[in-house]
Amino acid sequence: xxxxxxxxxxxxxxxxxxxxxxxxxxxxxxxxxxxxxxxxxxxxxxxxxxxxxxxxxxxxxxxxxxxxxxxxxxxxxxxxxxxxxxxxxxxxxxxxxxxxxxxxxxxxxxxxxxxxxxxxxxxxxxxxxxxxxxxxxxxxxxxxxxxxxxxxxxxxxxxxxxxxxxxxxxxxx
Amino acid sequence: xxxxxxxxxxxxxxxxxxxxxxxxxxxxxxxxxxxxxxxxxxxxxxxxxxxxxxxxxxxxxxxxxxxxxxxxxxxxxxxxxxxxxxxxxxxxxxxxxxxxxxxxxxxxxxxxxxxxxxxxxxxxxxxxxxxxxxxxxxxxxxxxxxxxx
Numbered sequence: 405x406x407x408x409x410x411x412x413x414x415x416x417x418x419x420x421x422x423x424x425x426x427x428x429x430x431x432x433x434x435x436x437x438x439x440x441x442x443x444x445x446x447x448x449x450x451x452x453x454x455x456x457x458x459x460x461x462x463x464x465x466x467x468x469x470x471x472x473x474x475x476x477x478x479x480x481x482x483x484x485x486x487x488x489x490x491x492x493x494x495x496x497x498x499x500x501x502x503x504x505x506x507x508x509x510x511x512x513x514x515x516x517x518x519x520x521x522x523x524x525x526x527x528x529x530x531x532x533x534x535x536x537x538x539x540x541x542x543x544x545x546x547x548x549x550x551x552x553x554x555x556x557x558x559x560x561x562x563x564x565x566x567x568x569x570x571x572x573x574x575x576x577x
Numbered sequence: 578x579x580x581x582x583x584x585x586x587x588x589x590x591x592x593x594x595x596x597x598x599x600x601x602x603x604x605x606x607x608x609x610x611x612x613x614x615x616x617x618x619x620x621x622x623x624x625x626x627x628x629x630x631x632x633x634x635x636x637x638x639x640x641x642x643x644x645x646x647x648x649x650x651x652x653x654x655x656x657x658x659x660x661x662x663x664x665x666x667x668x669x670x671x672x673x674x675x676x677x678x679x680x681x682x683x684x685x686x687x688x689x690x691x692x693x694x695x696x697x698x699x700x701x702x703x704x705x706x707x708x709x710x711x712x713x714x715x716x717x718x719x720x721x722x723x724x725x726x
Contacts, residue, residue: 446629446657446660446661446664447625447629448622448625448626448629448660448661448664448665449660449661449664451621451622451625452607452610452622452664455610455615455618456610459610507656509653535656535659535660535663556660556663556664557603557606557663557664559606560606560609560610
């Protein structure tokens with residue numbers, strides 16, 4: 405990891421060596437944590453999901469629609485962006501897992517799933533969530549490449565299943 | 578009323594909400610997510626639920642007043658209400674939404690009108706009860722006590 409030169413820090417005063425070290429430590433910790441992109445049109449479910457994920461020590465970005473998710477992933481205007489590294493770094497964003505609601509207006513969770521699986525983000529595990537237990541919907545999502553289908557409301561115990569998928573997706577040294 | 582009495586009153590009140598089917602397990606899940614870093618988590622989520630529900634109930638009322646009723650749109654809105662009530666454990670409201678959706682699907686205006694009235698009624702009750710519970714919790718905190726689990 406590159407050492408931060410004090411000229412690169414934009415601020416009113418020069419940081420003390422101790423503060424610089426703390427900033428570096430924080431950024432390193434963030435780099436090491438898994439980053440989850442959470443997609444849900446319900447403000448309540450977004451808040452819940454964010455809390456569940458943070459309580460499990462994940463870094464979280466919440467977006468309110470499939471379109472916003474595609475925008476975040478750089479998939480909105482191009483059909484296939486430049487190839488990404490195996491660590492799922494892209495456009496400066498690192499995403500280890502995508503969790504999306506199924507029923508959303510506009511771009512549905514399923515639409516989002518298909519777009520992701522047809523892009524350079526295809527190796528990122530996608531979990532689809534729904535409040536409805538519809539077998540045909542579940543098999544459609546799994547066949548579409550979803551890692552897991554989860555029933556809402558999610559609980560902390562559900563997050564354990566997710567951890568297994570994340571560990572699986574880690575690059576081998 | 579002293580602190581111990583307040584705490585007992587809270588526990589009894591909370592227990593009754595579960596026994597009478599106003600709240601379900603999901604509310605307990607919400608409470609378990611609250612901690613010192615996020616001491617107002619439950620109040621925040623429930624406040625979001627109140628705002629969201631009132632918006633949806635208004636839209637549903639307006640939808641049923643139209644000359645031509647958009648059942649598909651109504652169904653989507655009831656689906657939203659069902660989802661959010663389920664997410665916070667508002668059990669009775671959630672159950673009524675299921676019935677409401679059936680009437681939307683059947684395009685039954687009378688059924689929808691009746692259901693809307695019932696949902697509004699149940700929503701009003703759970704709102705009052707949760708607000709009372711939060712007030713009781715605040716009284717305990719103000720008295721220097723902690724909220725019993």
